[in-house]
Amino acid sequence: MMPHPPLFAVLLAASLVFFCFSVYRRFSLVLLGQPEERLDQPGQRLKDMLLYAFAQARVLRKPFGLNHFVIFWSFLVLALANGEFLVAGVFPGLNLGLLPEGVHHALLILFDLVSLATLVAIAFSFGRRLLIQPPYLDSRYVKGRSPEAFLILSFIALLMIAYFGMHGALIAQGAETATAAMPVSTLIASWLAPLGGGLDSVVLVSWWLHALVLLAFICFLPHSKHMHILTAIPNCYFGSLQWPNTQPRERFEKGGTFGVGSVEDFTWKDLFDSYSCTECGRCQAACPATNTGKPLNPRQIVHAIKTNLLENGPALKQGRPGTLPLIGDEGEGTNTEDSIWSCTTCGACMQACPVLIEQMPKIVKMRRHLVETKAHFPEELLNLFENMEQRSNPWGIAPGERAKWVSTLDVKPFAAGETEYLFYVGCAGSFDSRTKQVTVALATVLDAAGVSWGILGKDEKCCGDSLRRLGNEFLFDKMARENVELFRERGVKKVITLCPHCLTTLKNDYRQFGLELEVRHYSELISELVQTGRLKLTGGAAGLGTVTYHDPCYLGRHNGVYDAPRTLIEKATGKPVKEMERNRENSFCCGAGGGRMWMEELIGERINHARVDEALTQTPDTVCVACPYCLTMFEDGLKDRGAEKVQVRDIAEVIAESLRSV
Amino acid sequence: MLVVVCVKQVPDTTQVQIDPVTNTLIREGVPFIVNPYDTHAIEEGLKFKDRFGFRVAAISMGPPNAEATLRKALSLGVDRAILLSDRVFGGADTLATSKVLSAAIERLAQEEEVGVVICGKQTIDGDTAQVGPGIATRLGYAQLTLVDRVEALDPSRRSIQVRRKLEGRHEEVEAPLPALLTVVRELNRPRYPTVAQRLEAVDAQVELWDNKVLNLDANQIGLKGSPTWVSRIFSPERAKGEMLGDGARDPEGAAQLLIDKMLEKDLLAL
Structure with missing residues (x-):
């Protein structure tokens, strides 16, 4: 059976040297990145790795993920068989036959069946690429149907065919006695048996086919997208433990670098992420920008980082600057400014990624470079930035008018010890005429539920959400520090927000500034009060008809609040929510997040139109939202679509209406 | 320069x-x-x-x-x-x-x-x-x-x-x-x-x-050098406006009215 151990030993050694060299060359480039702490809490990290890498929790969310699951586990099992193959190829006596017979036979059965499963899975993979062709397989520079992808699939198929060829022929020759442990190979043997004397050649050809394909695979692996075989598992270990994933703080010191303008400004983890991408396209399928014809594609962002690193890495290692720009004109390895500004920071890409790649913070880091280092950004943002800096609200309205919505109500100022909750109204709730109606509704609901609350009135400042997502971290940092100081001074401990953007900023972003608050979106608090019976909702808002609910990204995906809004709508209207096709964690952004609220949307279809169209397929009478931005986007979108008969209501208004009718 | x-x-x-x-x-x-x-x-x-x-x-x-x-x-x-x-x-x-x-x-x-x-x-x-x-x-x-x-x-x-x-x-x-x-x-x-x-x-x-x-003459600058002084500051009374056109029922008519008014006041360059 042993064709030529010395020759094989030489080939194997050469392949391993080449493999190690390639891996070293690529992985050493990751060290060009900036430091980032990703080794803390090993217990939690191990758990994430087991869940996402080994149990493939995210991979399995899509039906076809099962196919990958099979290939992944087959790969692990067959790593043992292939290991034996390589060792025995050099030292023929050193094989699994040395193990106790029971163990050996058990392994043989496993190998035999797993090889068949792999072959079937590979056939499905071919079929998916050639026949089913889901639309997100390909993008401009990354193709799920590239020659590379088919080459790798062919490699795997050939390995299995060679495995069965060799074992089938050996069994047919009578050289392999453990036939009971190899049912598939035995079946193959029955087909091969007629070859008689030709079986020797079958064994020889199969062995060398297996050997050469395996060595080719080893050599090719680090140079292909299949490098993820090496990186995906550690990437799940190093994944962000902060969920939702916000952006890191920056240090503002003279001579510093602000944002990411070239690839080495990314952290090592950002770079490692780019190596872990399998190019599956799930982020692209979920991205509202990609889906509406914008130049942004999260998969391309990650691919561009990898391409750029590989291109510029060698020069950077020698201390010379790279030549391929990270941000610039369209081209592989470069991100265009239009793509960077198209992001709504909705987080759908990160939610979709099976190996926990963090696409969105990378986009924001590049925005930071454009805003902070280049002072170069879409012109409509200049007003926003000036308004925020001078008047602490996006519209530039005089801060003294913040509490004008109160005029018709009796509202207490927040005072520690006297009022339990700070109701942080937010800019939209304070200044936007439509959202002010929501604020008033919420105030009456809070009173009806007997909640003790107060406001900061004209002392309230903007939370800075849009600034942070737009990459103006310098201003955000200043505003966050001021707010943290203000909250400390006033003894604020518990906060209710009307807007999910305020929610996430106060709750998740301010933590980086040392402020730990109990922050809740009103829907969480009210739903709790309804559950405990402190507030009774008895379907008084049934007049709203059929209600569909749009999950705001920063309430749902970013903060995990899915059930409370649905419970409230159901109790207030007496009917369950009619779900849109994409709901909960798969919800599709309204288009206003990430500071896009303040920008023109000039490329492609408008995101709110896409979402409104989706809502209209449910023929609702009312679209329910829980975010001022979503409210605006839906009202505008419905108008544009000539569907003004469909009303848009914030949940607070629905509850208020239900209470009124009692 | x-x-x-x-x-x-x-x-x-x-x-x-x-x-x-x-x-x-x-x-x-x-x-x-x-x-x-x-x-x-x-x-x-x-x-x-x-x-x-x-x-x-x-x-x-x-x-x-x-x-x-x-x-x-x-x-x-x-x-x-x-x-x-x-x-x-x-x-x-x-x-x-x-x-x-x-x-x-x-x-x-x-x-x-x-x-x-x-x-x-x-x-x-x-x-x-x-x-x-x-x-x-x-x-x-x-x-x-x-x-x-x-x-x-x-x-x-x-x-x-x-x-x-x-x-x-x-x-x-x-x-x-x-x-x-x-x-x-x-x-x-x-x-x-x-x-x-x-x-x-x-x-x-x-x-x-x-x-x-x-090194300026102190009588020529500051308060002493200022021949103007403010006698009173007040908010001008704003005449109550009138509602023109019904934008909700006739948006195009309302827009036309607005354009006419702006042209009349020379607020639009054509």
Whole structure:
């Protein structure tokens, strides 16, 4: 059976040297990145790795993920068989036959069946690429149907065919006695048996086919997208433990670098992420920008980082600057400014990624470079930035008018010890005429539920959400520090927000500034009060008809609040929510997040139109939202679509209406 | 060649209210900003710097806290910032103010040839639009007010060509240098400072010139040198408006009405 151990030993050694060299060359480039702490809490990290890498929790969310699951586990099992193959190829006596017979036979059965499963899975993979062709397989520079992808699939198929060829022929020759442990190979043997004397050649050809394909695979692996075989598992270990994933703080010191303008400004983890991408396209399928014809594609962002690193890495290692720009004109390895500004920071890409790649913070880091280092950004943002800096609200309205919505109500100022909750109204709730109606509704609901609350009135400042997502971290940092100081001074401990953007900023972003608050979106608090019976909702808002609910990204995906809004709508209207096709964690952004609220949307279809169209397929009478931005986007979108008969209501208004009718 | 930009720190007037009893401005808690027209003046100065390599100096007369306005100018890229601050400058009307600013510009001109002086067309607190022309008159510079476009500047011929925005028309003018420009918002889009520039501006030097430096006759400046004084401040009574057109029922008709009204008032250029 042993064709030529010395020759094989030489080939194997050469392949391993080449493999190690390639891996070293690529992985050493990751060290060009900036430091980032990703080794803390090993217990939690191990758990994430087991869940996402080994149990493939995210991979399995899509039906076809099962196919990958099979290939992944087959790969692990067959790593043992292939290991034996390589060792025995050099030292023929050193094989699994040395193990106790029971163990050996058990392994043989496993190998035999797993090889068949792999072959079937590979056939499905071919079929998916050639026949089913889901639309997100390909993008401009990354193709799920590239020659590379088919080459790798062919490699795997050939390995299995060679495995069965060799074992089938050996069994047919009578050289392999453990036939009971190899049912598939035995079946193959029955087909091969007629070859008689030709079986020797079958064994020889199969062995060398297996050997050469395996060595080719080893050599090719680090140079292909299949490098993820090496990186995906550690990437799940190093994944962000902060969920939702916000952006890191920056240090503002003279001579510093602000944002990411070239690839080495990314952290090592950002770079490692780019190596872990399998190019599956799930982020692209979920991205509202990609889906509406914008130049942004999260998969391309990650691919561009990898391409750029590989291109510029060698020069950077020698201390010379790279030549391929990270941000610039369209081209592989470069991100265009239009793509960077198209992001709504909705987080759908990160939610979709099976190996926990963090696409969105990378986009924001590049925005930071454009805003902070280049002072170069879409012109409509200049007003926003000036308004925020001078008047602490996006519209530039005089801060003294913040509490004008109160005029018709009796509202207490927040005072520690006297009022339990700070109701942080937010800019939209304070200044936007439509959202002010929501604020008033919420105030009456809070009173009806007997909640003790107060406001900061004209002392309230903007939370800075849009600034942070737009990459103006310098201003955000200043505003966050001021707010943290203000909250400390006033003894604020518990906060209710009307807007999910305020929610996430106060709750998740301010933590980086040392402020730990109990922050809740009103829907969480009210739903709790309804559950405990402190507030009774008895379907008084049934007049709203059929209600569909749009999950705001920063309430749902970013903060995990899915059930409370649905419970409230159901109790207030007496009917369950009619779900849109994409709901909960798969919800599709309204288009206003990430500071896009303040920008023109000039490329492609408008995101709110896409979402409104989706809502209209449910023929609702009312679209329910829980975010001022979503409210605006839906009202505008419905108008544009000539569907003004469909009303848009914030949940607070629905509850208020239900209470009124009692 | 030096470009001098005159800037003023003003209260954010959208946030200023008038005390109904005393008829005075309630300034308490009102933030100060750079006079919005002056931000365009700074920008135009910086554009001269970018195009011709001129140096830019920003000057401001005001109390010590007006330094913030000059720091903002520094963060945008001006080379030099000078605060003209002295108790004897205080309480000045537009005449006295233009004297102090002129003296400062003359002093700068002794060190380096001044080619252009740029002011905002007016400030949003006083709204007189007199200081810029006052400086030009005092210094004998060509006076180009309401500039909305700089067509050309030729350092060798020492001339400047600008477009002035007048009511319902434009006027193209050529003048010799040195010239004083007062500028309107349409002139340019002010730039935004980079973080590095902001951090630099924090420690950058703002020069302080008091009257020991300018050495002006104390009777000609400040309150004493001001022939104008404010007798009363009040909010004008606003006539109650009328509702025209029903936009909800007839949006096109309402839009047409609006356009007609705007044309009538010469608010739209066709």
